Amino acid sequence: xPVIVLVGAQWGDEGKGKATDLLGDRLDYVVxxxxxxxxxxxxxxxxxxxxxxxxxxxxxxxxxTPVIGNGVVVxxxxxxxxxxxxxxxxxxxxxxxxxxxAHVIASYNRTLDKVSERYLGARRIGTxxxxxxxxxxxxxxxxxxxxxxxxxxxxxRQKVEAALSFKNQVLSKIYNRQAVKVEEVVAELLSYVERLxxxxxxxxxxxxxxxxxGKVVLCEAGQATLLDVDHGTYPFVTxxxxxxxxxxxxxxxxxxxxxxxxxxxKAFTSRVGEGPFxxxxxxxxxxxxxxxxxxxxxxxxxxxxxxxxxxxxxxxAQRINGVTDFALTKLDNYDxxxxxxxxxxxxxxxxxxxxxxxxxxxxxxxxxxxxTLPGWKQDISGCRSFDDLPKDAQRFVExxxxxxxxxxxxxxxxxxxxAVIERHSVLGGA
Numbered sequence: 001x002p003v004i005v006l007v008g009a010q011w012g013d014e015g016k017g018k019a020t021d022l023l024g025d026r027l028d029y030v031v032x033x034x035x036x037x038x039x040x041x042x043x044x045x046x047x048x049x050x051x052x053x054x055x056x057x058x059x060x061x062x063x064x065t066p067v068i069g070n071g072v073v074v075x076x077x078x079x080x081x082x083x084x085x086x087x088x089x090x091x092x093x094x095x096x097x098x099x100x101x102a103h104v105i106a107s108y109n110r111t112l113d114k115v116s117e118r119y120l121g122a123r124r125i126g127t128x129x130x131x132x133x134x135x136x137x138x139x140x141x142x143x144x145x146x147x148x149x150x151x152x153x154x155x156x157r158q159k160v161e162a163a164l165s166f167k168n169q170v171l172s173k174i175y176n177r178q179a180v181k182v183e184e185v186v187a188e189l190l191s192y193v194e195r196l197x198x199x200x201x202x203x204x205x206x207x208x209x210x211x212x213x214g215k216v217v218l219c220e221a222g223q224a225t226l227l228d229v230d231h232g233t234y235p236f237v238t239x240x241x242x243x244x245x246x247x248x249x250x251x252x253x254x255x256x257x258x259x260x261x262x263x264x265x266k267a268f269t270s271r272v273g274e275g276p277f278x279x280x281x282x283x284x285x286x287x288x289x290x291x292x293x294x295x296x297x298x299x300x301x302x303x304x305x306x307x308x309x310x311x312x313x314x315x316x317a318q319r320i321n322g323v324t325d326f327a328l329t330k331l332d333n334y335d336x337x338x339x340x341x342x343x344x345x346x347x348x349x350x351x352x353x354x355x356x357x358x359x360x361x362x363x364x365x366x367x368x369x370x371x372t373l374p375g376w377k378q379d380i381s382g383c384r385s386f387d388d389l390p391k392d393a394q395r396f397v398e399x400x401x402x403x404x405x406x407x408x409x410x411x412x413x414x415x416x417x418x419a420v421i422e423r424h425s426v427l428g429g430a
Contacts, residue, residue: 002259003217004426005247008224009317011233011271013295013304014264015329015412020057020220022410022420026427028215029065029207030058033250034240035222036073036105038132048089055082056220059093065210067203070101071240071250072222073135074147075110076192098196099203099252100148106160107188108167108180109134115175136239138163147200150193153186160185204252211257216427219247225263225317226271233363236275244321262409262426263323265314265400267331270304272297276364279307279343293333310343310368311403316356318406325426326404328397329412332419337375340396343368344403373399381414386423389413 004023008014020030037053050060054074058064068074083093109131116134138144143163149156160182168179207217223242226232231243240246244261247253268289269279280286286306289295295304317323334340346353346366357363376390383389389397389411401408409424 002427003211003219003247003253003257004260004262005219005221005244005258005321006262006264007221007242007244007317007321007323008227009263009265009314009321009323009326010224010269010310011226011277012224013270013272013297014224014266015327016220016264017052017057018329018412018417018420019262019264019327019410020218021060021417022422023218023426024058024061024064026216027058027061027064027218029067029210029217030056030061031067031069031203031207031217031219031247031251031253032056032072032222033069033219033247034071034242035238036130036132036135037075037078038130038222038238050086050089050091053082054078055086055093055096058218058220059086059096060091062092065095065097067207067251068096068098068102069203069219069251070099071246072099073103073105073132073139073240074098075105075130076189076196078130080192080195094198096199097201097203097206098147098199100146100200102147103135103139103144104147104150104189105131105135106145106163106185108164108171108185109138111171111177111180112167115171115177133239145189147196150189150196151200153190156189157182157186160189207251207253211253217253219251219253221246225320226313228320231320233275233360236273260324260426261322262325262327263317263321263406264327264329265309265317265404266329267309267334268293269307269310269313270295272302272304276360276366277305277307278312278346278363278366278368279310280305281307285337288336289333292336293330308341308343308368308370309400311400312343312346312354312356314400314404315354318404323404323406325409325424326401326406327410327412327426328400328408331393331397331411332379332381332413334375334393334396335377335379335381338377340373340375341370342373342400344371345369371399381419383413383421384418386411386421389421 056066058066171177227238376392411421
């Protein structure tokens with residue numbers, strides 16, 4: 001049976017959680033394959049809002065097995081805080097599976113993240129300060145602590161000692177901070193062992209067996225295409241691969257198993273943190289879209305930077321991810337506008353670019369070229385089929401679809417699970 005990869009087509013916060021929730025009753029497994037608690041999904045079910053930061057969205061769907069893959073970095077305090085919060089609201093979390101190979105965010109990584117951002121000053125990246133980047137750096141430097149290490153105290157102690165032998169020098173001599181005690185870190189991590197044990201296993205093997213048994217698996221990216229460490233707006237990116245290829249390495253699923261790639265594209269654009277943003281708005285339209293769309297970070301609460309829809313970015317996401325289907329979200333946020341500008345290309349030093357400029361300097365200086373489409377000036381939140389939409393809303397969707405080069409299969413018209421138009425099945429049918 002198929003593997004579906006779900007990615008963000010912009011800088012995140014596109015509504016991936018809602019797309020996962022929509023497919024929930026047709027899925028057997030939902031796998032988070034990258035990132036940590038530096039991002040979040042907000043899902044609304046029967047008027048109840050659930051904010052997830054580390055757990056996969058599938059945790060909210062009965063019968064679905066949620067999986068934290070080996071490509072994720074795990075803050076254990078946050079993990080159990082989320083589990084406790086969901087259990088208190090009647091959500092069963094016992095099905096959760098966690099890869100033994102996933103890396104653990106230690107307290108010293110959170111400390112380093114925060115102090116290094118402050119030290120960078122105007123050159124800061126705009127991280128969430130959750131320790132994500134330093135943990136991935138440890139992983140690549142082969143100084144990381146994995147989930148499986150917590151079950152062998154001797155190995156755990158050796159790994160923490162190795163990491164802190166260098167990090168304590170940095171903290172004390174560069175940042176004028178107190179050295180971190182090995183015993184305190186080890187004791188904190190060991191405190192989670194017994195509660196963690198039932199969730200941990202060889203998730204790559206379990207997913208392979210599930211696929212052989214005909215189960216449907218969805219791999220859910222954290223962050224989004226333009227935040228991918230290789231393909232995003234570097235250095236203003238996350239520390240992992242948030243594009244479709246990351247699903248293979250981050251979940252242990254071979255590329256030959258992937259059947260569909262669904263990219264979630266918000267009807268306008270937003271981003272959190274620093275970095276270039278060609279269509280960014282600093283006017284009443286940006287303020288309007290931020291407020292009507294409740295565009296504040298799920299994890300940080302920070303107001304998001306807002307801009308018009310950028311189809312250059314959309315085409316880039318289609319190409320990098322091999323998108324078969326787009327989910328266009330928050331179309332209803334345009335209900336009150338007379339006209340809707342859409343970026344179709346850039347101008348850089350007098351030269352038109354229909355595709356992403358090859359270098360960051362050109363992207364930073366890109367001026368958007370807009371085509372303006374008419375608004376529809378009516379509430380579309382009750383529409384449940386494409387034909388229910390006003391003609392100008394239909395034309396907007398068709399215009400975007402034609403410029404993206406892949407079909408728009410899902411259209412979001414409101415915040416709830418039911419406020420969706422499904423034009424095509426993303427499970428491979430028409």
